[in-house]
Amino acid sequence: MTRELKAIYVIWLRDVLRFFREKPRIIGMIGQPLLYLLIMGNGLSATLRLHGAPPGFSYLEFMYPGIIGMSVLFTSVYSAISIVWDREFGFLKEVLVAPVPRWAVAVGKAVGGSTISMLQATILLMIGPFLGIKLTAVTVLSLWCVLFIIAFSLTSLGIIIASRMESMEGFQMIMNFLVMPLFFLSGAMFPLRGVQPWMESLMRIDPLTYGVDAIRNIFFAQSPYREIMVQFSLATDLLVISGMALVFIFLAAYSFSHAK
Amino acid sequence: MTNIIEVRELVKEFSGVKAVNGISFEVSRGEIFGFLGPNGAGKSTTMKILATLLKPTSGYAVLNGLDIRANPQGVRQSIGMVFQETTLDEKLTARENLMFHGLLYNIPGKALRERMTKVLGMVELTERQDSLVRTFSGGMKRRLEIARGLIHYPKVLFLDEPTVGLDPQTRSHIWEYIHELRKQEGLTIFLTTHYMDEAENCDRIAIIDHGQIVALDTPAGLKAQVGxxxxxxxxxxxxxxxxxxxxxxxxxxxxxxxxxxxxxxxxxxxxxxxxxxxxxxxxxxxxxxPTLDDVFLKLTGREIREEVVNSKWLAKGRRWRK
The missing domain is CATH 3.30.70.80 (Peptidase S8 propeptide/proteinase inhibitor I9)
Incomplete structure (x- = not known):
């Protein structure tokens, strides 16, 4: 087992090291969600009112957990693109010819991508108080756990796709067709309630819906508005995202092991 | 057991086309063994099968006493591999590349640090060990890759076209390392090349064409065939x-x-x-x-084709670009 653990550690360490050496990625990681939050959040809250929300409730408060979910989604899934890069630049061969099982490499990649997502989420959490969102230590800790599960499953999803992709362009295409719908249907931007029934069923099968809902469940645990914020119980959310994490990491390990 | 590699009737088909068509040979311990042939002859495919990166369609191969199908993990631990294209992580330093490799091959920390210092010295990259690989020249990268391929003390070092794209001076330098390694470590070296002059460095050469071995002998023995x-x-x-x-x-x-x-x-x-x-x-x-070129010509009825065509095309391309 030590050999496998070492392999996971190496793959993780490499991804994290490389991340910190690329300044544009760090700037993008912080900048993108901030843009969404400040521009879209403020713009939307000026014109929209949440269905059934009492007066004085800020739409921004509703969006904030959604934006964290969005950041984790994008960062996690896109971090798997490094597999496509590594294939193109040859490093993947070095890993494949090493005496380590392929599944360990896939797990290492999943942990690496999740770590970077978690860094981003942490920065966003630190911004929260400045937007008038109250966070307690318990909230932050529970959020971390939930966010890690979400990040892990989404990075695995990215790995499943990247294992089959030969080119950057192909990966980008698939990602756009997959990631954007996942995001829009997740309830990150607008709630599930009050939409057309066909859309509601789509939103119900989007696993990310439960991720975003779990984040809100934790955020608004003590809030009087909890009822209008969340759709499911925290237990349901946790069950779905944990299931998603397990299924996706197994599929990721399988796809990566059988990649050409 | 004197044979470190034994290959029997190896076949590899890619959608019906036989890239490797019934190859058999042995390599003895400490030998420098070369696969010579034009591009697309099946050299790299055979090497990838031996390195467990590809599964053969049929036939079997044993490396260091381990069946490549039954024990791929064991085979991988016993080999060092230097690919045709660089497989270094250019955004990491030379030292980091070696360290990651060492961890993947499960070398304990203290031994790893000692060996890193040793191999870096051997390929004369000690002074650049903390530079990003991106800043290295082609020759330096190749040297670093050879160093990396050796750090886990493999029994066989595979070199796929080890000196392609390098200037003549670097080429002869790399050959010095290879001979030195064999002398010091008793390493077996298996390489592919389509440079005739490079093949002269081998103890034995298998000439491979259309997925088959057409001749296998020492360079002198092969040349004697020409008459x-x-x-x-x-x-x-x-x-x-x-x-x-x-x-x-x-x-x-x-x-x-x-x-x-x-x-x-x-x-x-x-x-x-x-x-x-x-x-x-x-x-x-x-x-x-007589040179190995002539041997190839006599055995196959043509020159190593890509060499001829490529150099002409390249020359043309260069002229056009200017």
Missing amino acids: GDLIRMVVKDKHRIKELLQKEFSLSAREFAEELQLETGKGEEFIPVLISKLPGQIQAISLHK
């Missing part, structure tokens, strides 16, 4: 001269494109005789002591 010296000439009337050569010297010349070729004993003495017999007929003449 004597080779005279190549461009003449005005190939057919007439060919008949004349047959009649006068009972030598059968072969036609190759523009030229006539014939094998004789002492070429340097025969050329003056030829010229005086055929005044005004010979436009160009040259003498070749």
Whole structure:
């Protein structure tokens, strides 16, 4: 087992090291969600009112957990693109010819991508108080756990796709067709309630819906508005995202092991 | 057990096409063994099968006593691999590349640090160990890759076209390392090349073409197959001269494109005789002591094709770009 653990550690360490050496990625990681939050959040809250929300409730408060979910989604899934890069630049061969099982490499990649997502989420959490969102230590800790599960499953999803992709362009295409719908249907931007029934069923099968809902469940645990914020119980959310994490990491390990 | 690699009737098909078509050979411990052949002959495919990166369609191979199908993990631990294209992480430093490799091969920390210092010294990269690989020249990268391939003390070092794209000075430098390694570590080296002069460095060479081994011997043994010296000439009337050569010297010349070729004993003495017999007929003449090129030509009926075509195309390309 030590050999496998070492392999996971190496793959993780490499991804994290490389991340910190690329300044544009760090700037993008912080900048993108901030843009969404400040521009879209403020713009939307000026014109929209949440269905059934009492007066004085800020739409921004509703969006904030959604934006964290969005950041984790994008960062996690896109971090798997490094597999496509590594294939193109040859490093993947070095890993494949090493005496380590392929599944360990896939797990290492999943942990690496999740770590970077978690860094981003942490920065966003630190911004929260400045937007008038109250966070307690318990909230932050529970959020971390939930966010890690979400990040892990989404990075695995990215790995499943990247294992089959030969080119950057192909990966980008698939990602756009997959990631954007996942995001829009997740309830990150607008709630599930009050939409057309066909859309509601789509939103119900989007696993990310439960991720975003779990984040809100934790955020608004003590809030009087909890009822209008969340759709499911925290237990349901946790069950779905944990299931998603397990299924996706197994599929990721399988796809990566059988990649050409 | 003296054979470190044994290959029997190896076949690899890619959608019906046999890239490797029934190859068998052995490599003994401590040998420098070369696969020589044009691009697409099946050299790299065979090497990838031995390195467990590809599964053979049929046949079997044993490396260091381990079956490549039954125990791929064990085989991978026993080999070092240097691929044709660089497989370094260019955004990491030389040292980090070595360290990651060491961890993947499960080398304990203290031993790893010692070996890193040793291999970096051997390939003369100690001073650049903390530079990003991105800043390295082609030769430096190749040296670092060889160092990395050795750090886990493999039994066999695979080198796929180890000196392609390198300048002649670096090429001969890398060959010095290879010979040194064999002497010091008793390492077995298995390489592929399509450079004839490079193949001369091997103890034994397998000439491979269309997925099959067409000859396997020492460089000297292979050259002995060609027979004597080779005279190549461009003449005005190939057919007439060919008949004349047959009649006068009972030598059968072969036609190759523009030229006539014939094998004789002492070429340097025969050329003056030829010229005086055929005044005004010979436009160009040259003498070749047998080389591996000739062996290849004789065995397959052509030159190592890509070399010829590529260099012409490259020359053209360069001119166009300027």
